[in-house]
Amino acid sequence: MNSLTNIDQSVLRDLNLSLVLRHLQDSKALSRAQLALLTGLNKSTVSSLVEELFQLGLIRETGINSNGTGRPATLLEINPLAGGVVGLELGVDFVTVLLTDFLGNVLWRCQKTVDPAEGEKPTIALTLDLIDEAIKQCKESNLRVLGLGVSTPGTVDLKEKVLVFAPNLHWRNIPLGRIYSQHLGLPVFIDNDANAAAVGEHLFGMARQVSNFIFVFAGVGIGAGLFLNNELYRGNNGFAGEIGHSPLAWNPALQIPCHCGNRGCWETNANQYSILRRAEACLEVKRNTIITPLMERKNSPLSIALLEEAAGEGDQVALDIFTETGEAMGLGIASLVNIFNPEKVILGGPLSIVGDYLLPAIKMSVKKHALPEISDQVDIILSSFRIDASVFGGIALVVNNILLNPSQISKEVV
Numbered sequence: 001m002n003s004l005t006n007i008d009q010s011v012l013r014d015l016n017l018s019l020v021l022r023h024l025q026d027s028k029a030l031s032r033a034q035l036a037l038l039t040g041l042n043k044s045t046v047s048s049l050v051e052e053l054f055q056l057g058l059i060r061e062t063g064i065n066s067n068g069t070g071r072p073a074t075l076l077e078i079n080p081l082a083g084g085v086v087g088l089e090l091g092v093d094f095v096t097v098l099l100t101d102f103l104g105n106v107l108w109r110c111q112k113t114v115d116p117a118e119g120e121k122p123t124i125a126l127t128l129d130l131i132d133e134a135i136k137q138c139k140e141s142n143l144r145v146l147g148l149g150v151s152t153p154g155t156v157d158l159k160e161k162v163l164v165f166a167p168n169l170h171w172r173n174i175p176l177g178r179i180y181s182q183h184l185g186l187p188v189f190i191d192n193d194a195n196a197a198a199v200g201e202h203l204f205g206m207a208r209q210v211s212n213f214i215f216v217f218a219g220v221g222i223g224a225g226l227f228l229n230n231e232l233y234r235g236n237n238g239f240a241g242e243i244g245h246s247p248l249a250w251n252p253a254l255q256i257p258c259h260c261g262n263r264g265c266w267e268t269n270a271n272q273y274s275i276l277r278r279a280e281a282c283l284e285v286k287r288n289t290i291i292t293p294l295m296e297r298k299n300s301p302l303s304i305a306l307l308e309e310a311a312g313e314g315d316q317v318a319l320d321i322f323t324e325t326g327e328a329m330g331l332g333i334a335s336l337v338n339i340f341n342p343e344k345v346i347l348g349g350p351l352s353i354v355g356d357y358l359l360p361a362i363k364m365s366v367k368k369h370a371l372p373e374i375s376d377q378v379d380i381i382l383s384s385f386r387i388d389a390s391v392f393g394g395i396a397l398v399v400n401n402i403l404l405n406p407s408q409i410s411k412e413v414v
């Protein structure tokens with residue numbers, strides 16, 4: 001056998017290992033015979049691949065299948081204790097670090113607020129401390145650390161693992177991959193927050209087995225993960241999905257300046273700040289509302305959480321503010337629905353804390369502005385991870401890489 005054939009064999013074996021592991025990830029539990037049927041590989045090849053996945057600690061036995069017509073067979077499943085995974089979300093005014101097992105079950109979580117005006121250095125220093133704590137927790141649970149997945153706002157150079165530009169943070173050309181991998185000595189994966197969240201929804205969340213869906217991340221910024229034909233669509237330079245900077249408003253009164261330098265962007269009309277701006281306008285004209293008394297009673301400034309509380313008590317002004325924001329959000333989503341004809345649109349990120357108030361208006365707006373043949377078929381829902389959708393996305397970046405390259409695990413993990 002010459003060396004080229006050896007390489008081919010090794011590549012083929014890695015592909016087959018990944019194929020078996022991904023079938024187990026898609027299903028709850030499978031026997032070796034079922035895996036052979038699903039993969040088209042012969043039974044002895046499957047047995048050998050399964051043995052290697054056992055050696056890597058990625059799968060485990062889970063009982064006997066005695067319901068079929070054949071003889072009882074041992075069932076196999078993904079091993080949740082294959083290792084711990086650390087996720088980091090760099091928000092505009094917060095950071096979240098999450099530790100989960102290999103199946104995304106939460107073991108530890110910490111969120112801290114940060115001041116975007118202070119620049120990247122203190123924020124990154126804080127995240128390094130939090131990640132160190134997550135790794136400590138992981139080792140105390142007797143789990144190896146499989147890697148770190150980072151989700152960040154803005155455009156990301158995936159090859160160089162560099163944050164190119166995040167308008168809402170005013171960060172440019174930050175080599176996040178180098179910073180985190182040098183400090184941690186761990187495999188590090190980085191992606192834009194909406195893209196990462198889309199991967200998370202497909203792996204663990206509301207889009208399992210869904211081939212065409214759009215994840216809409218909504219917070220200070222608004223971005224989309226376009227998951228089309230079973231993979232993320234990245235565009236020519238990898239920057240696709242910056243929907244928040246698509247123009248939504250042509251009325252000069254609505255053309256608020258955006259951090260990107262333009263006016264009238266979608267995100268200025270439907271982000272967290274737009275909600276506070278609408279509330280301030282209502283208070284200025286002294287509409288009858290419990291918002292002001294609530295602020296006084298709680299000695300609190302105007303905030304989304306406070307408006308949520310007012311809406312919960314039936315305050316019409318708060319409810320109208322969420323409806324108007326949902327209508328603006330729906331206007332943008334209607335365009336996405338018309339262009340991409342997705343099966344689902346999933347809303348997550350910080351603004352999904354008030355998702356239950358936004359969703360009815362979003363649906364109405366999409367119904368009004370998208371073609372009925374398309375909008376009738378689309379399911380518009382909230383992420384089950386809500387405000388943590390992107391940090392779960394960070395977890396998913398690591399898990400996804402192991403599912404695609406299982407043999408790398410023994411070479412890289414600490």
Ligand SMILES: [Zn+2]
Pocket residue numbers: 244245246258259260261262265
């Ligand atoms: Zn913009």
